[in-house]
Amino acid sequence: MCWGVPARVVEIREYTAIVDFGGGSTREVVLAANGIKEGDLVMVHAGAIIGRISEEEILSSLELYKEMATSLADSEERREIEEYIQRYKQLLGVGHK
Amino acid sequence: MAESPESLQVLRYDAAAASSIKKTIWRLANKLGSKKIKLMNFCGTHEWTTVHFGLRSLMPPNVELVAGPGCPVCVTPSYYIEQAIKLSMDGVRVFSFGDAFKLPSLRRVKGARSLEDAKALGGNVEVVYSFLDAVKKASKDGKDSVFLGIGFETTTPSYSIPLYGGHVPENLYFMSVLRLTPPAASYAIEAALERGVTPVQGIIAPGHVSTITGAKPWDEMARRFGIPAVVSGFEPLDLLMSIAMLLKMIWEGEARVVIEYKRLVSWEGNRYVQEVNSRVFSVEDAAWRGLGFIPESGLELKGSYAAHDAFKEFGVKRLSAEEWSYDLPAACKCADITLGLAKPTDCPLFKRVCMPEHPIGPCMVSLEGTCAVWARFGGGGLAEEIAKEVGV
Known part of the structure; x- marks a missing residue:
């Protein structure tokens, strides 16, 4: 039961929301976070939306790692880390060349 | 687990990135010399990711990943399972999550050692996906019902928001066995210090608990014990990056x-849930299975919400520190496994008589229980052997 699963919000109701877990699986869950809108990617835990997943913030986690790792890495590893970040940027559709 | 969006899938399957992060981890571990570094997680899903994706096989010899108290089903005292069994056998409908349904009690009650047994013997037990499902069923049929309210901080809003909003019918009562993670994390770190084993040098803090509490409680712990913490996500690359970040802080002496x-x-966390929880629940000393009482580590219904308190309605006494007694089966090592002081493979029952399909100890029940994860996915060194053979 203590398991988080990402889902898309399909419909907002009074204190609940309908979410889509993918593969046609939808469920009514408790709305336990402010500012959730239809279409948001959210984390559902034990039948409640506990927060909105910010896909953009994935990049800031990677940047945080890059900042830490590049100071330790040799030139080849720096290139690998940069490639890794670029792949995410392309996936997220931000800042790619 | 349901299919994740593409952006999260990459955090799971990018082998080149994993290899790059592994190099950083090894580089940092070399800088730390031969000193043994113990990093502890406090979430069953982190242990699941660690074992399922074979992350221990990627660690340098001096870095040990240890599972701490991270499974609410594992730590629910046997006494409360016994009380839920008794209520169900007396005809009160007991709603339960699927894993708690299989949780064995220490003592048999009317022939049953679990809610699953109770149902087979005619007890009134119903497995639901969530508290919301129980709210709907009880509203519709008006039957007296009890919800066995297991969980850590992450599960609290599924209960507190319907209660706070007045959506819970009068005939649905709540048996709170909710537990809080940071007090148990402190307890585990102190236990290692007291036993004189390798102390915990870094905390892999639970991502979903922290979604509710915020990162603040881990800051207090980092200061108190002088060790760093990284609040980590649950994909394998999240964990690898978190381990690298912890090693960097350990190397630099940062806490x-x-x-x-x-x-x-x-x-700051989810302030909406924090506010609702503070109105619905009070923080109390609470019993943890196999461990005993931990100060200010449990939640109970308070104020007008106590009208839904199953303990009051059905005259079920709460455990007191004086009355609590050791509640694990003979030879079961779940207590030490929960504290990160033993591995499942140290237990004489593990995969001999205690199996996921027939659990003896509570750590073998739920998908986030350390023994259940190791039994299913080979946490006893299988991943390391395979990694050695394929040369990663």
């Missing part, structure tokens, strides 16, 4: 908190 799981966790 602060970093949020790796930025896509969900903030410093």
Whole structure:
């Protein structure tokens, strides 16, 4: 039961929301976070939306790692880390060349 | 687990990135010399990721990943399971999550050692996906019902928001066995210090608990014990990056908190849930299975919400520190496994008589129980052997 699963919000109701877990699986869950809108990617835990997943913030986690790792890495590893970040940027559709 | 969006899938399957992060981890571990570094997680899903994806096989010899108290089903005292069995056998409908349904009690009650047994013997037990399902069923049929309310901070809003909003019918009662993670984490770190084993040098803080609490509680712990913490996500690359960040802080002698799981966790956490919880629940000393009482580590209904308190309605006494007695089966090592002081493979029952399909100890029940994860996915060194054979 203590398991988080990402889902898309399909419909907002009074204190609940309908979410889509993918593969046609939808469920009514408790709305336990402010500012959730239809279409948001959210984390559902034990039948409640506990927060909105910010896909953009994935990049800031990677940047945080890059900042830490590049100071330790040799030139080849720096290139690998940069490639890794670029792949995410392309996936997220931000800042790619 | 349901299919994740593409952006999260990459955090799971990018082998080149994993290899790059592994190099950083090894580089940092070399800088730390031969000193043994113990990093502890406090979430069953982190242990699941660690074992399922074979992350221990990627660690340098001096870095040990240890599972701490991270499974609410594992730590629910036997006494409360016994009381739930008794209520169900007396005809009160007991709603339960699927894993708690299989949780064995220490003592048999009317022939049953679990809610699953009770149902087979005619007890009134119903497995539901969530508290909301129980609210709907009880509203519709008006039957007296009890919900066995297991969980850590992450599960609290599924209960507190319907209660706070007045959506819970009068005939549905709540048996709170909710537990709080930071007090248990402190307890585990102190236990290692007291036993004189390798102390915990870094905390892999639970991402979803921290979605509710924020990163703040881990900051207090980092200061108190002088060790760093990283609030981590649950994909394998999240964990690898978090381990690298912890090793870097250990190397630099820093004891602060970093949020790796930025896509969900903030410093302050989910203030809406924190506010609702503070109105619905009070924080109390509470019993943990096999461990005993931990101060201020449980939640109970308070004020007008106590009208839904199953303990009061059905005259079920709460455990007191004086009355609590050791509640694990003979030879079961779940207590030490929960504290990160033993591995499942140290237990004489593990995969001999205690199996996921027939659990003896509570750590073998739920998918986030350390023994259940190791039994299913080979945490006893299988991944390391395979990694050695394929040369990673």
